[in-house]
Each structure stands twice: as C-alpha cells, then as structure tokens.
Amino acid sequence: MPPLYWLIKFVLLGPFVHTVYRPWIVGDENIPESGPVIIASNHLSFVDSIFLPLLVDRHIVFLAKSEYFTGTGIKGWFSRFFFSGVGQVPIDRSGGKASEAALEAGLRVLAQGRQLGIYPEGTRSPDGRLYRGRTGIARMLLESGATVLPVAMIDTDKVLPTGTVFPKLRKVGVVVGEPMDFSRFAGMEGDRFVLRSITDEIMHELSKLSGQEYVDVYASSVKNRAKPAVRR
Template sequence: MAYFIIKNFILGPILQILFRPWVRGAKNIPNSGGAILASNHLSFSDSIFLPLKVRRPVTFLAKSDYFTGKGIKGALIRWFFLSTGQLPIDRSGGKASEDSLNTGLGVLERGLLLGIYPEGTRSPDAKLYRGRTGIARMVLEARVPVVPVAMIDTEKVQPIGSKYPKIRRVGVVIGEPLDFSRFAGMEGERAVLRAVTDQIVYSIMQLSKQEYEDVYASTVKSRMAKAA
C-alpha cells in the first residue's frame, strides 16, 4: 500500500512533472510471476525512475549504505527505500554475496519483479561494463525470464558526487524477455554463468547504445581513485 501511495500520489506525480520521464517497451514486462529486470546503472536515480515507469512494483537489492545515511538527506533516502520495499544487502563478498543471492531468490519465489544492476555498481563514466555472474546464478536457480533495461540520461540528472539533482528529461527502454531455460541445472558451471551474464549485458548494450568495456566497473573506479 505504501508503494502504491508513494508512486501514484506523492513522489510519482512530482517526478513526472519535473523530469517528464518517457518509456519504450513497457509491454515487454510480464503481467505476473517472478522476473528479473536487468538494467545498466548510471545514477542513484535509476532506482527511482525505473519503478516509476513500470506498472508492477519492483524490488531492488540496494546497498546497505542507503539505509544508514545521516542527516535529512539520509533520512529521506532511508524512508523511500523502506517504504517501497527495497532490501538492504551487504556487498562485501563471501558469505554476504551468498546471502544477497538467497534474498533475491526469495523475492522471485514470491512471484515479484526483482531489479538488478549486473555491473554491480554505478558506471563512473557512462560506459557499460562487464557484468557480475551473480545475476546468472539467480536466473538459472529461479528459472525466471530476464528483461533487459536501459536507463537513458540519468547520469545527467545526478552525476556521481553531486548533492542535488539537475532537471533533465530521462528515459527507460525495456527489451524483450530473455529465456535461459536451456541452461537449467547448470548454475554450477562457471563458463555457463559467464555466457549468460555476457548475453544479458550485450542485450542491455543494444538498448542503451553505450560504449562497452570488458572490465569491471569497480576496477575502473579503483584505478581512478588511485590516480586521484
């Protein structure tokens, strides 16, 4: 109920007026049942604009930092994520990664839409980067379709490091569902996981028209931090 109220009566109308977000391909999202929305990740606002333009509620596995921010901004972000059913996850790796996988599987088992960013983190420069294979494991274990999504120009609304958003029009392009049922039972095969992940990211690239680099975004961010 909170999700419905926020989307349709509080935050949604304001965002529609200010940013005039457009969507193409909304019909490609299944009307019912569990499915993964696999999106590029250009900005924090991706997790706001994507659910806004999708008729069904979307649950994201959000990094735990979003739930622990301080001050008014931190409180607002925490309120938004909790009110819209977003789930905090620990991205430190190891057991935390396994716990995140199980959390995502639980969402899909309940027949809900799960939003995932295969790159694992925001792009530092609006390019598309190599996907993490966790999404492939989840797809094969849950046996659900994957809907590729491209967020358009959200990095211009809220560039990394900016405190306040800029008023720009943004878009969402939703592709046709991908079926990986032919790989059922092969979630333990590393080569299969990489192939599935690469196909998902390639589909996103076709929609977004981004330049692709076959390296992890986190690696690029580390290099940038060292150079700075």
C-alpha cells in the same frame, strides 16, 4: 506490497517526477503481469532506483546496498524514506558470505513470484560506459526459472551525476527490451563458464538498448584504480 508504495508512487513522489521530469518509457508491454521476473538494468546514477520503480506499473523489489538505509543529511533521509517505503531489501556488498546472502535474498523474492531489479555491473558506471556484469544474475535466473528482461536507463546520469546532491532538470527515459531465453542452460547453474556466457549475453543486450560503449572489465576495478593511494 509495502503500505507506503502506492502513497509514494501515486501521491507523494510519482506525480512530481512525471510533471517536472516528464520521463518516458518504451517496451513496457514486454513486462509480464505476473510470475517471477528479473529486471536487469544498466546503472548510471543513484536515481535509477527512483525513476525505474516509478515508471514501471508492476512493483519492483531491488536488492539495495545497505548504505542507502544509513546515509546522513538530506540525501540520506530521502534515500531511507524512499527505499524503505517501496519495500527494497538492504544487502551487504562486501563479498564472500555477504554475496551468497544477497543471492539467497534475491531467490526468495523470485520464489514469491515477484519482480526483482538487479544491476549486473554491481555498481554505478564511473564514466557512462557499460561494464562487465557479475555472474550472480545468471545463477539467480537458472535457479529460479524467472523471466529476464534487459532494461536500459537513459540520461539519468545527467539528472544526478555521481558525487552531486541536488538533481538537475533533464528528461530521462527507460527502454524495456524483449525477454531473453536461457532455457537451453537449464540445470547448469554450477558451470562457471555457462554463468559467464549468460551474463555476457545480458550485458551485450543492455549495450544495444542503451547505446553505451561496452568495456569488458569490472566497474569496481576502474573505481579502485582511480582512488588516490593512501600514504603510510
């Protein structure tokens, strides 16, 4: 456990967040006290990775994008301090070999019997809807045998909408669903159709928990289409 984790959670940031934002959580009794667990969450805002670790009793390791450790300004300083302090693992999200390295990093966390947080969408929702999940989560759960818990973040996008720096005062919540059983697919981690089926099942459960409309395209594709064309 990172040495700064308890200090951040119970002394520095946790009391402030609970007092000012009064966040709520339901279903936390579904979280096992020990053993490898994958927390599969929707992703509405940068602050998802702040509220979720502070509200869940058991320590969560996130595979955080490397940009969270290299940013500038107030937001950059805060993200470096927080993510480093609570022991998050920086990863390269450029794809290819970087994706395989991220998968291996996640499997190492699970092999230690720890709790791993994953955003299956791969990026924040551009408009509040829930988008297609990446199948890496399915490979991890089949290769590790970890328990999978769907978790819905509620209204975090109202606290810190994409593109803003300073958070707003809004009450947010976390809904922890019941464990999902994929034991019927044991040993089939090499089957891409199985991986897609598992991932889609997780995403539809997240849609039910969060109340978000589900869109069967990747959020990254929507974001790329929204970027202005570069003049040559």
